[in-house]
Amino acid sequence: MHYKVILRILGILLMIFSFSMLPPLAISYIYNDGADFAFIAGFFITLVTGFLIWIPVYRVRQDLRTRDGFLITVLFWAVLGFFGAFPFMITEDPHLSFVDAVFESLSGLTTTGATVITGIDYLPKSILFYRQQLQWLGGMGIIVLAVAILPMLGIGGMQLYRAEIPGPVKDSKLTPRITETAKALWYIYLSLTIVCGVGYWLAGMDVFDAVSHSFSTVAIGGFSTHDASIGYFDSLTIELICVFFMVVSTVNFGLHFFAWRQRSISHYFKDPEFKFYISTLLGITLIALIVLIVTNTYEPAESLRKATFMVVSIATTSGFATADFAHWPAMLPFLLFVATFAGGCAGSTGGGMKVIRVLLILKQGYREIQRLVHPNAIIPVKLGKKPISDRVLEAVWGFFSVYMIVFVVMLVALLATGLDQVTAWSAVGATLNNLGPGLGNVSAHYGNLNEPAKWVLCFAMLLGRLEVFTLLVLFTPIFWKR
Amino acid sequence: MHYKVILRILGILLMIFSFSMLPPLAISYIYNDGADFAFIAGFFITLVTGFLIWIPVYRVRQDLRTRDGFLITVLFWAVLGFFGAFPFMITEDPHLSFVDAVFESLSGLTTTGATVITGIDYLPKSILFYRQQLQWLGGMGIIVLAVAILPMLGIGGMQLYRAEIPGPVKDSKLTPRITETAKALWYIYLSLTIVCGVGYWLAGMDVFDAVSHSFSTVAIGGFSTHDASIGYFDSLTIELICVFFMVVSTVNFGLHFFAWRQRSISHYFKDPEFKFYISTLLGITLIALIVLIVTNTYEPAESLRKATFMVVSIATTSGFATADFAHWPAMLPFLLFVATFAGGCAGSTGGGMKVIRVLLILKQGYREIQRLVHPNAIIPVKLGKKPISDRVLEAVWGFFSVYMIVFVVMLVALLATGLDQVTAWSAVGATLNNLGPGLGNVSAHYGNLNEPAKWVLCFAMLLGRLEVFTLLVLFTPIFWKR
Numbered sequence A, B: 001m002h003y004k005v006i007l008r009i010l011g012i013l014l015m016i017f018s019f020s021m022l023p024p025l026a027i028s029y030i031y032n033d034g035a036d037f038a039f040i041a042g043f044f045i046t047l048v049t050g051f052l053i054w055i056p057v058y059r060v061r062q063d064l065r066t067r068d069g070f071l072i073t074v075l076f077w078a079v080l081g082f083f084g085a086f087p088f089m090i091t092e093d094p095h096l097s098f099v100d101a102v103f104e105s106l107s108g109l110t111t112t113g114a115t116v117i118t119g120i121d122y123l124p125k126s127i128l129f130y131r132q133q134l135q136w137l138g139g140m141g142i143i144v145l146a147v148a149i150l151p152m153l154g155i156g157g158m159q160l161y162r163a164e165i166p167g168p169v170k171d172s173k174l175t176p177r178i179t180e181t182a183k184a185l186w187y188i189y190l191s192l193t194i195v196c197g198v199g200y201w202l203a204g205m206d207v208f209d210a211v212s213h214s215f216s217t218v219a220i221g222g223f224s225t226h227d228a229s230i231g232y233f234d235s236l237t238i239e240l241i242c243v244f245f246m247v248v249s250t251v252n253f254g255l256h257f258f259a260w261r262q263r264s265i266s267h268y269f270k271d272p273e274f275k276f277y278i279s280t281l282l283g284i285t286l287i288a289l290i291v292l293i294v295t296n297t298y299e300p301a302e303s304l305r306k307a308t309f310m311v312v313s314i315a316t317t318s319g320f321a322t323a324d325f326a327h328w329p330a331m332l333p334f335l336l337f338v339a340t341f342a343g344g345c346a347g348s349t350g351g352g353m354k355v356i357r358v359l360l361i362l363k364q365g366y367r368e369i370q371r372l373v374h375p376n377a378i379i380p381v382k383l384g385k386k387p388i389s390d391r392v393l394e395a396v397w398g399f400f401s402v403y404m405i406v407f408v409v410m411l412v413a414l415l416a417t418g419l420d421q422v423t424a425w426s427a428v429g430a431t432l433n434n435l436g437p438g439l440g441n442v443s444a445h446y447g448n449l450n451e452p453a454k455w456v457l458c459f460a461m462l463l464g465r466l467e468v469f470t471l472l473v474l475f476t477p478i479f480w481k482r
């Protein structure tokens, strides 16, 4: 491990991150909301710490290797989550405890959107803006993580996409090509944010809300500046804009990149993951619509509106709300949660296991059945027309089972802290899948949970965002050997 | 498909099965419990139907092929479950509805042990005996199914054991070798039953209870002749005998076979599945013990006694009770249920996914993590010292994911009928894993569920017992395609 270079990167990262305290500080002055000190303090704490970490090692130059990549990636989210918590602890309102502040900060940066705060409408504007901005920055990190970094580490959905052998690139150095890719992706991300924000504003949000919600929409974050979330605006137009951008932001950014370069959209409809994703969203919306109408939960038109918004919001792992879906009838809360486990497409800001993995699991499950009938046939698993290599499939299986095992272990841990089953399983699901809202006692917020439970869920958010393996590998002896 | 031969086998099967109504009939006369007509009617209905099916095709002789094997295996349990239901419908007490009778009968034959009946202590002796006997016969079928038939169909844990390529035996005919293997296994099964029954009797049960409980113990069935289950006897000796035989009956019968032939027991401790199984049982017992003591649920000595019995009973998928574990504190109910998903060893009467599959999943999950650290290393998954072929591993993955998918789909179905989440998930888990008792509203019995829910659970019991694939394959078009 090249600890010195890692420290150098970490120092630089912190110094850069410290500047993210300045926009909220400006907001604080504009609205004169009294939270300015929190951001001044947060800025200096982060900047100085970063500087102190950086200065002893600033001359060190070494090529990074794959193994360093794991550590840097985990530290990126963990350390920023920690320093991002300062404003929440320092400000008068909300004067959060250490665990709550870290929870809120990590929830923002991982774009989970689970909150421990109630009375969001009454928070200082700057704190509100800061929460939204955390999500937006987190989303930016995720795009690069998903499209550029994880594939290099041999993890994640994108290498499935290319149907190549997973594993790091040949020379296992983190090449400067990242910068290039990252730039293009950020342009797309920024453009989406701007278009989304302008849309919100034209649809009737004030500028502050429009910017804030555009941040959390494209990041698939789900934080809002109102307790009632998107439901606060009670506007069909706003909901449709939100639905559109939630879907767009959970589609593989590689497809957007191609669309941007080639001025074409036909490739979307040739992509197996995209097709499966859209079909699933439509299918679940239809089921929800039927159940809501049959059970007289809402009028038919209202059912369509609520079903569309909530299914998209939960299935994309956004977590915005226009209805209390946790109390919808029959299997709907559970069904929407199941969709969350699939989550968004690979290479997007969405959470969950990623659609492409679920698609491959279904295909291989079906292949096993076919093999029983035709035991001697050689049946490849295909994506579109490309057969998928066994090595890639093994990675998918490995991911699926480790995801399930991690889910069960954390569920046991939460139950051990005394939570009821519905609260516990949905809390783990909502954090591991980076969704946000759960069922039971965490359907509105996570403030009432005990402290150990909150720490477990912080870990779950990190695990989910880092596609489990990136974080888990740090807990194995072989990672640290030699 | 060779339908005529299949019908011939089915006819013979029914005629043989009809004779299983005679022992309960004898019991009915001995105790003069008034249920005699139910068994006379059941006997003739089953015998005559079997005869009528058999007579038009009794001359047909054709070699069966793998595909026929699937259909016969599924029909075996489904048809016997159906005809086994007659006595429950005909008798005055309990005068069960159609769905309840089928549920009870299938629950017996699949050795699930979930019951819709309350007031078991007051049932006619013959009905009690019949229920226990259903489980014992079911267990007999399972041993042959697991050790001889499923491997031929390319399903199940036993072929993993041999670490050979799964898939049917070379010429894909169902050879008469089954008879030979079956005979040896039944000797072992019968011997275990006798020793267990004598043990119960010596420990203080009356002859009727001793025989009845020996039936359901070695079959890992869990039916009892008392509402309070094994707790009724309040005897440490009986509990220890029960624990011993629950463990023995969930160990691979192949190991017992070897022990019988070679007069040796050392091979048990060289078997990776056995070692992992025993360690897991001990580990979970220890956790349960600590939690029960720390939470002051029982006195320490009582905690040890209850923890040992209940962990073994639930983890082996037996489902006997000496305590209401569904209301044990913290994560214990959930943790015991997780163990149920692993279930017994391959080639035993236990339910669940089978220990060996879980072991291989854990090993391969860990391999995926190793591969991240050493991307170019070739790391085989080993069982003991034998590397496991990719084809076998794929079968395990396929099983695991299909099991999970089936679990989720049936859970959605149950929730759609209006059950609460805890009742629903535990009911699916308890039936799919052939455990018996669930949590929530099904912790005592299944009588209060609605009819659609009961049908779904009947299907779950069958799916679980037939290792999912055997039944699922019948629902694919390719199975029926010439």
Ligand SMILES: [K+]
Binding pocket: A111, A112, A113, A220, A221, A222, A317, A318, A319, A434, A435, A436
């Ligand atoms: K989210």
Ligand SMILES: [K+]
Binding pocket: B111, B112, B113, B220, B221, B222, B317, B318, B319, B434, B435, B436
């Ligand atoms: K059972």
